[in-house]
Amino acid sequence: xxxxxxxxxxxxxxxxxxxxxxxxxxxxxxxxxxxxxxxxxxxxxxxxxxxxxxxxxxxxxxxxxxxxxxxxxxxxxxxxxxxxxxxxxxxxxxxxxxxxxxxxxxxxxxxxxxxxxxxxxxxxxxxxxxxxxxxxxxxxxxxxxxxxxxxxxxxxxxxxxxxxxxxxxxxxxxxxxxxxxxxxxxxxxxxxxxxxxxxxxxxxxxxxxxxxxxxxxxxxxxxxxxxxxxxxxxxxxxxxxxxxxxxxxxxxxxxxxx
Numbered sequence: 175x176x177x178x179x180x181x182x183x184x185x186x187x188x189x190x191x192x193x194x195x196x197x198x199x200x201x202x203x204x205x206x207x208x209x210x211x212x213x214x215x216x217x218x219x220x221x222x223x224x225x226x227x228x229x230x231x232x233x234x235x236x237x238x239x240x241x242x243x244x245x246x247x248x249x250x251x252x253x254x255x256x257x258x259x260x261x262x263x264x265x266x267x268x269x270x271x272x273x274x275x276x277x278x279x280x281x282x283x284x285x286x287x288x289x290x291x292x293x294x295x296x297x298x299x300x301x302x303x304x305x306x307x308x309x310x311x312x313x314x315x316x317x318x319x320x321x322x323x324x325x326x327x328x329x330x331x332x333x334x335x336x337x338x339x340x341x342x343x344x345x346x347x348x349x350x351x352x353x354x355x356x357x358x359x360x361x362x363x364x365x366x367x368x369x370x371x372x373x374x375x376x377x378x379x380x381x382x383x384x385x386x387x388x389x390x391x392x393x394x395x396x397x398x399x400x401x402x403x404x405x406x407x408x409x410x411x412x413x414x415x416x417x418x419x420x421x422x423x424x425x426x427x428x429x430x431x432x
Contacts (some may be wrong), residue, residue, distance in 0.1 A: 357396060
């Protein structure tokens with residue numbers, strides 16, 4: 175389960191309201207994060223409209239055809255004021271960009287961190303996944319340099335790997351009230367697969383988990399249900415299999431109620 179996030183409440187009639195509001199909306203800072211190389215212009219031009227899209231504005235003009243879009247049942251209408259790129263890793267066909275932005279919504283304001291994953295198709299970058307999930311923007315981001323380091327092959331991705339297989343999730347508990355305890359997949363059997371990404375999506379957001387390929391590549395992998403946030407409703411999930419040349423195969427997409 176996720177750790178609770180601390181919050182502060184602003185009261186308009188408080189004597190410190192204006193100062194606190196200014197502090198919450200100060201320009202985003204990347205803190206002690208890594209040195210970020212400059213983004214190419216074509217990619218840089220997508221960052222602001224895509225981040226704005228996370229606040230309720232459509233991103234369909236920039237979406238990859240394979241993006242796992244989910245129905246937004248609980249919209250997060252907000253205005254993004256300023257965005258700063260705080261992380262950037264790129265190969266010839268995949269790019270990972272982490273940003274910090276200031277935002278104002280109906281009942282909240284402050285900073286939000288987002289991870290944007292782009293795929294280049296027909297010479298254009300398209301948004302494949304986006305996440306403001308705190309686990310993704312911490313644990314998954316730490317794995318990105320390892321994935322990118324294994325994807326330095328530049329030849330054309332002529333062969334797309336075979337997709338991973340998703341058997342039924344593992345359940346436990348008494349009959350009539352059994353609950354999902356783990357999500358399983360059998361990795362792609364194709365050679366050249368360097369990593370797989372399990373994507374869980376709900377309400378326009380995603381939680382991502384990375385698995386680097388190993389010699390024991392064909393052993394089934396599982397993600398505990400406890401690694402998902404305690405948010406009920408319909409979820410969708412799938413697995414990406416990424417080759418050393420940047421080709422991506424997607425498993426079938428399955429839904430579940432959590």
